[in-house]
Amino acid sequence: MGIRTKNLHHHVITLRCAGTLTAAANKDIAKALMSGFITNVVGKMLTPGSGSTATIVDVNLNGTTIFDAATKMTFAATTGVASYSALSSEPISVTYGSMFSLDVDSISTNPANLVVQITVSKTPIALASNTEDQTEVF
Numbered sequence: 754m755g756i757r758t759k760n761l762h763h764h765v766i767t768l769r770c771a772g773t774l775t776a777a778a779n780k781d782i783a784k785a786l787m788s789g790f791i792t793n794v795v796g797k798m799l800t801p802g803s804g805s806t807a808t809i810v811d812v813n814l815n816g817t818t819i820f821d822a823a824t825k826m827t828f829a830a831t832t833g834v835a836s837y838s839a840l841s842s843e844p845i846s847v848t849y850g851s852m853f854s855l856d857v858d859s860i861s862t863n864p865a866n867l868v869v870q871i872t873v874s875k876t877p878i879a880l881a882s883n884t885e886d887q888t889e890v891f
Contacts, residue, residue, distance in 0.1 A: 762875040764789070768855040770867040774808065778856045785851040785873055790844035791819060793872035794837065796826050801833030802861030808833075811856040812869060819845055826869070830861040847873050 768781040794812060802808060808828040812819050820826070822838035829836075855869055 762789075763792070764873045766853055766871045766873065768812070768853060768869045768871070770855065770857065773863055773865045774802075774857050774860050774867060776857050776860050779854050780857055780867075781855045783853045785847045785849060785853065787873060787875070788847060788849045789873040789875045790846055791840065791871060792844070792874040794819070794826070794840075794869070796828070796835045796837075796867065796869040798828045798833035798835070798864055799866035799868065800864060801828065802830055802864035804830050804862040806830055806859065806861045808860045808864045808867075809858040810867065810869065811858055812871060813854045813856060814845065814847065815851055816854070817841075825858065828861075828864065828867075833864070 764785070764787045766783045766785065768783055770780045796810060798808065807830050809824065810826040810828070812826065818825065819840055820838040821841045824836070824838045826838070827836050828834065853871060857867070
């Protein structure tokens with residue numbers, strides 16, 4: 754499922770794992786509904802696990818990780834606070850119809866309810882202008 758942000762020319766792709774997590778590939782998949790560049794990746798563990806092992810999650814674009822390091826997206830074992838590895842390149846281009854997939858590489862004890870959102874924008878973030886008037890009159 755995705756959300757298209759009308760004024761900003763963004764498309765937000767949401768990948769989810771409901772319930773208690775297990776380590777496995779392709780926990781969720783989604784199709785890019787526009788071409789552009791990845792400008793943001795954010796994850797949230799709604800129920801953090803326990804123990805000392807972090808939960809490590811990967812996002813793939815057409816079967817290849819978008820992250821540079823092995824730590825990818827790491828959720829602390831007891832707090833669920835996320836830290837992120839750098840992207841493999843900047844900007845990462847996305848074409849219409851590209852497939853995003855979510856892998857859970859390793860888990861803490863009983864983490865649950867993971868949500869990851871990827872923002873695809875028509876303009877790479879480094880080239881985006883903050884000076885345009887993007888207000889909407891209600």
